[in-house]
Structure formats: C-alpha cells, structure tokens
Amino acid sequence: MIVAxxxxxxxxxxxxxxxxxxxxxxxxxxxxxxxAARAEYVDGIVVATxxxxxxxxxxxxxxxxxxxxxxxxxxxxxxxxxxxxLDVGRHTVVRxxxxxxxxxxxxxxxxxxxxxxxxxxxxxxxxxxxxxxxLDTEVMTFxxxxxxxxxxxxxxxxxxxxxxxxxxxxxxxxxxxxxxxxESDLRWTVDEQADxxxxxxxxxxxxxxxxxxxxxxxxxxxxxPKLAAMNxxxxxxxxxxxxxx
Numbered sequence: 001m002i003v004a005x006x007x008x009x010x011x012x013x014x015x016x017x018x019x020x021x022x023x024x025x026x027x028x029x030x031x032x033x034x035x036a037a038r039a040e041y042v043d044g045i046v047v048a049t050x051x052x053x054x055x056x057x058x059x060x061x062x063x064x065x066x067x068x069x070x071x072x073x074x075x076x077x078x079x080x081x082x083x084x085x086l087d088v089g090r091h092t093v094v095r096x097x098x099x100x101x102x103x104x105x106x107x108x109x110x111x112x113x114x115x116x117x118x119x120x121x122x123x124x125x126x127x128x129x130x131x132x133x134x135l136d137t138e139v140m141t142f143x144x145x146x147x148x149x150x151x152x153x154x155x156x157x158x159x160x161x162x163x164x165x166x167x168x169x170x171x172x173x174x175x176x177x178x179x180x181x182x183e184s185d186l187r188w189t190v191d192e193q194a195d196x197x198x199x200x201x202x203x204x205x206x207x208x209x210x211x212x213x214x215x216x217x218x219x220x221x222x223x224x225p226k227l228a229a230m231n232x233x234x235x236x237x238x239x240x241x242x243x244x245x
Contacts, residue, residue: 007161010058015195018191041094082146101199104135120173120174123139130183131183138161144165147164148162148164187234192234
C-alpha cells in the first residue's frame with residue numbers, strides 16, 4: 001500500500017494561512033488533496049498537521065474533504081511524518097506539501113514507478129531539479145523513514161523530513177527522476193502573495209478546474225511569459241544540499 005502524506009499548517013511565517021487560501025473557489029489544500037488522489041499508485045491520503053490550536057481549521061477542512069488527518073509536532077516535521085505513517089500502518093510514503101496546488105498525479109506516478117522498478121529506499125524528482133518548483137514528489141519506504149526518524153539530529157533534518165536520506169548514500173539507496181527537458185525556472189509553489197496570485201491566474205486559464213496536467217500548465221506558462229514572471233523573483237527558502245543519486 002502507498003500512502004500520500006500531505007504536510008500542512010496555518011502558521012507559515014511568509015504567508016500565514018496559505019494552505020486554506022482560496023484558489024478558484026476551493027482551498028489550496030483541497031486542490032492538493034484532489035490532485036494527489038488522482039495518482040494511480042496512491043492508495044490513501046493523510047494530511048499531517050500540527051497539534052496547535054491554530055490548525056484546528058485544517059482538521060475541520062479535512063473532515064469536509066473526507067480525508068484522514070493526523071496531528072503532531074509543529075517543528076519536528078520528521079516526527080510528525082513518522083507518527084502519521086505509523087498511524088496508517090507502516091506503508092510506503094509519498095511526501096507532498098500543501099502549498100503546491102499544481103501537484104500532478106502523472107508526476108507522482110512517475111516518481112512512484114521509478115521507486116518501485118528500481119527497488120530503492122528513497123526516490124524524488126528534485127535532484128537535479130528539472131520540473132517546475134511545486135511538483136516536488138518524494139517517495140520512501142517506511143523503513144527509510146523510520147531510520148531517518150531514529151538517527152537524524154540536526155534541526156534542518158527534523159524540519160525538512162528527508163535530508164538525512166539523501167545526504168547519507170551509504171545508508172539509503174536513492175533514485176532521481178528527471179524530466180526530459182529542464183523546466184526548473186518555473187515556480188509553482190506558494191510561499192508569498194505573488195506566488196498565490198500567479199497560481200490563481202493560472203487556474204483561471206483553465207476555468208478554475210483542476211483536471212489539467214502539468215504539461216497543460218507548462219504550455220500556458222510558456223505562451224504567457226508575463227504570467228510566469230509574476231513570481232519569478234521570489235526567493236526560495238534555503239534547504240539542505242542534496243546529492244544527485
């Protein structure tokens with residue numbers, strides 16, 4: 001069984017409340033859940049939020065969406081992921097974040113398929129980055145997640161969940177899944193208002209449906225440079241350096 005765990009919290013320091021922001025008439029979290037649910041390899045979805053009162057609204061949204069939620073540590077996200085995975089039964093985990101409303105089921109399936117075919121502990125499509133930022137998908141065995149949970153000590157390893165896996169090749173078999181062309185200059189994640197404005201504008205091009213795929217969005221973005229430029233100058237948060245598998 002393969003379970004997508006979507007991390008979500010209201011207390012984002014750059015754009016508080018972004019995961020429940022309206023995107024074409026639905027919350028951003030709803031968009032992510034619906035898109036991830038269409039991945040053929042995904043058997044179940046859990047939204048992993050925090051145990052803080054501010055995130056009660058995320059649990060309430062999950063009830064409306066009919067999706068399972070789990071509550072855990074706000075800052076030790078690795079612990080939150082591990083305990084959420086324990087709660088659903090020690091299955092293979094797909095990591096997705098709730099600030100990526102263009103998450104693509106075909107991309108998720110491609111990364112999961114690579115993970116399965118090559119029999120690795122951890123697979124991702126972010127190193128080297130060839131997809132637009134915001135299509136990030138990471139897949140890991142429960143055993144790999146548990147090992148990281150047991151041995152990761154650095155704050156960045158606990159906050160970002162997977163660094164311990166991709167910085168310890170001696171312990172984990174890893175795989176990088178890349179696109180045929182490099183589209184990594186595009187930014188489809190939401191950290192600031194300009195990101196949200198761009199995503200809303202992109203959804204509007206599809207009449208606020210969410211059944212379009214990433215290559216459909218890519219065609220629109222390339223044909224409309226001003227749209228892609230709306231958030232091109234937003235700096236990405238620093239993350240631990242990844243090693244190419």
